[in-house]
């Protein structure tokens with residue numbers, strides 16, 4: 540058996556790991572490299588594998604850094620099955636075409652700037668839609684033989700709707716071994732979704748994410764009380780709250796949290812706008828998957844529809860979105876993109892960032908080159924649509940909504956496996972975090988820990 544990491548190796552994005560088991564080739568995830576446009580495009584274009592040689596693809600969850608190269612794989616001739624959970628399939632059916640649309644836009648943008656060497660977009664929305672036709676959904680905890688001698692079981696990773704850890708029980712000529720791929724490990728107590736469920740039993744090989752192996756987050760409970768505090772302060776001074784948010788999972792968690800706070804009379808009755816067509820579509824997918832909700836949460840048990848209550852309005856059309864500019868009085872506007880690099884949030888920021896009564900509330904990770912990051916760092920002026928604007932609005936961050944386990948939660952997850960893995964590989968993290976994860980694993984007794992470089996093969 541051989542493992543080669545072709546993405547999320549020495550970095551966070553591009554998750555893709557190839558397992559060669561005898562003559563069979565199983566691909567774990569087929570994610571997109573994300574980051575600066577041109578740099579990411581180059582990395583995504585150079586697809587390192589021959590798609591026709593792959594026997595099956597096993598996807599951990601719907602995030603684009605885990606699924607975003609699937610359309611490319613199919614475009615290049617992959618005709619086999621793509622396994623995922625039911626919710627992942629449905630989320631992918633809205634997220635992948637959106638990603639295709641962004642690829643088309645990026646292509647137009649780069650072509651206009653005279654960049655050569657690109658005959659066509661990486662893939663189109665139509666290419667992306669075709670992926671869904673190959674996706675076979677497998678619920679949690681339902682083992683399935685996906686190839687002779689290879690049995691797949693998903694367990695809940697607690698990271699986003701439908702997110703899974705992957706267990707492969709392998710029988711190679713009578714030699715039985717187990718490979719566990721953590722996927723992205725979520726957190727205990729996140730709204731809506733269930734807690735992570737580490738797969739029990741002895742893993743011969745563990746491939747584990749490391750995003751925040753050296754960090755400690757606020758708890759989701761602290762996050763909710765911070766959110767309530769900010770809504771109260773800003774409503775009192777008559778301002779608006781702009782929340783740049785990822786359209787999937789984070790947006791629904793915010794709606795859920797605000798719903799919960801309104802029901803408890805912990806925040807005043809101010810309108811809440813979800814201004815992102817992708818977030819609106821994703822919310823519909825959430826409604827289709829109550830089986831993945833955490834029934835230990837009061838709101839899940841006590842309401843018929845987590846995402847519908849009198850104060851929340853879903854905005855699809857551009858005209859409705861523009862009309863929000865004329866709003867008077869306190870309001871909450873949740874809009875994509877999550878790092879304020881593109882999307883409707885930019886219009887809202889242009890409109891409201893100069894007003895000291897307003898608040899820009901950061902609730903997710905901000906990469907260093909993004910507008911969200913500059914705001915977070917306290918920039919006095921920022922460029923929006925090419926124009927320098929004074930930043931007078933308050934900017935605050937709530938870290939407790941992160942969907943990734945911090946170091947204590949990663950330790951809890953590894954300990955939850957019940958037996959110490961024989962061998963581990965740390966992936967999906969920046970250098971410092973990858974080393975911290977390797978240390979954490981050694982501290983828990985894992986004898987052999989490696990941090991793979993891109994394309995470096997390991998015989999197992």
Ligand SMILES: [Zn+2]
Pocket residue numbers: 600602698723
């Ligand atoms: Zn993820």
Ligand SMILES: [Zn+2]
Pocket residue numbers: 551554602604605723967
């Ligand atoms: Zn990820």
